Amino acid sequence: MKHIAESTVRRLSLYLRFLEEYEASGHATISSGELAESGGTTSAQVRKDLSFFGSFGKRGMGYTVKDLSIAIREILGLQRPWSVIIVGAGKIGAALAQYRGFTTRGFRVVGVYDRDPARVGTKLDGVSVRPEAELERDIAKLKPEIAVLCVPAEAAQAIADRVTKAGVRAVLNFAPTPLKVTEGVAMRAVNMATELEILAFGLTNGGALPVR
Amino acid sequence: MKHIAESTVRRLSLYLRFLEEYEASGHATISSGELAESGGTTSAQVRKDLSFFGSFGKRGMGYTVKDLSIAIREILGLQRPWSVIIVGAGKIGAALAQYRGFTTRGFRVVGVYDRDPARVGTKLDGVSVRPEAELERDIAKLKPEIAVLCVPAEAAQAIADRVTKAGVRAVLNFAPTPLKVTEGVAMRAVNMATELEILAFGLTNGGALPVR
DNA sequence: CTTAGCTTGTGAATGATTTCACAAGCCCTC
DNA sequence: GAGGGCTTGTGAAATCATTCACAAGCTAAG
Known part of the structure; x- marks a missing residue:
């Protein structure tokens, strides 16, 4: 194609x-x-x-x-459902786990993971937070196609390596750092600070940035 | 320029x-x-x-x-601080209000607003949630340059109109709907469902999308 | 059946962005 | 202070994306 x-x-x-x-x-x-x-x-x-x-x-x-x-x-590719895991159950991860906009489009959150034992076991919209150590085992079992990364920047690359090695074929990265993934893995990044910075640039250099 | x-x-x-x-x-x-x-x-x-x-x-x-x-x-334009208000204190809005990535780059959250009285008064990282009705008054007083919209899609355009009319010159929209803003207002949108859909496309049409 | 009125689908043209390729310039060593 | 080894800054070329413009095709009306 x-x-x-x-x-x-x-x-x-x-x-x-x-x-x-x-x-x-x-x-x-x-x-x-x-x-x-x-x-x-x-x-x-x-x-x-x-x-x-x-x-x-x-x-x-x-x-x-x-x-x-x-x-x-x-x-x-939305005629079929997609299984999604979320790694990192901090503020952003928890918010995404409960975000309705995903589920209405056929993206099912089948697992949420965190390293912090204090968060493990809490329920987010029906899905319990599980320990990060279980990632590989769960990926083998649940076969999620997509992983959403909401971990701190310094942990993101290691998690990306782990989930892709375990079989995940697409990664949506919310950590403020670019990731390297192996050929054949789809990767997207959402960097919220960058978005604000683009706005700051627009405000500073009025008109230099085509509006939209 | x-x-x-x-x-x-x-x-x-x-x-x-x-x-x-x-x-x-x-x-x-x-x-x-x-x-x-x-x-x-x-x-x-x-x-x-x-x-x-x-x-x-x-x-x-x-x-x-x-x-x-x-x-x-x-x-x-990051040599100066920027004041940001967040409208909508649901899961996403609350997460952003407490997001460290903003503050470390000089974006100060000076106000969080919600329509729901149940949320008004709760504290998010030191900032109390205030009633949406106070938006115009607060904008006149605090003069925030940027508004982050985390309201439901159907409310987003009305809020965008209100904040820009009150003097906000840049809008970051997390609601899953495109917004029209007047000439001279900077606008950016982050649509998390769209990001997943782009990944789904990539997975479905293997290789059709340059993986970057 | 024919004509009028729209709207699609698409090559060609334009515009924007990225990549190439190389002269110009700087530092360090001898 | 001359030469070698790097690396920048930048026109020109190549690639990629959007806009233009129009033939082709459909429906409805007469």
Whole structure:
């Protein structure tokens, strides 16, 4: 398959969100222009994004909301559930373990881990925190595809190595440090301090950063 | 000033993090190659990024760790502190209010707000949660530059409108919905479900997404 | 059946970002 | 103070992403 830009995938996720809203509000069809409007982009961009994966609309008519939303879900791989483990049950990890936005999209938190015995055993939204030492055993048993890392920066690389070695194939890293992962493992990072710093840059150098 | 790509600003933030580590570990100078290695990019990229803002190194020698880190801090606007308010004291908002990564970079949380009276009055790392109704009054008084939104999707646009109208000039949005803000307000969004969806795409379409 | 009015899908053009490649410059040694 | 060995800073080239612009195709109306 051709290379798909990350920006395209990100927009698909956004389109899907709007399609679900449209569906809920009773609309049966939608044009690339309307979808673009909701997502803050252009109709050409919407059509181009979709064109990488096939042809989903009807000329003169637009897209069937229901069909397009199924198609995008399929493109993103959301027609099946994904199992997620969260490593680090501090403030952020605990918040994510209970975050509804994950579960509504088919991401199931099947395990939460922490090194601190004081946190082990506490329940987060139905999942008990387990000791970090059990990671390998649990990964072998539960076969989660994705690990979310909410550990301190200095521990992140070691945990990433452990979970990928144990079979996890995708990592979402909230620790403020970049990670190296072996070829074939998908990696994404969310760095909240960096986001604030980009805003600070924007405020400092008014206008140098294209707004959005 | 020329337009600076967001990707450049993001990398600068990353370089700064490494420079701080390097400084702490006693290194006095660093080359673009070493910096690139740590940040997962190329030496040419590092030099190009810096070249937008000036000339900071010595040919043959590399960069003085201390000077470069001061220079980047200045570029990003981090030589001064920034005041931040957090709106929404649910799981995510509360976690962010107590997140050390913000404070260590000079972002001071000066207020946390919630609509739910049950949460009002609770203390988060020294800051009491205040009623959302006080937003405008507090913004006028505290003059925070940045607002972090951790409210439900359906409330986010209304809160964004209120805080920007009251004088906040930058918004970091954690609600899973895109926001429209008036010209001149800096806006960034962190969508955690989207990040997982990008990983799901990567897992589903093995190799279609450049793994970075 | 034909025409009018929309909207898609997509090559081509433009714009943005990254990578290349090398002259210029600095330090250290001899 | 001349030469060797590095490393920066930066135009030019290459790559990647977005926007343009329009033929093709669908529906509804007459």
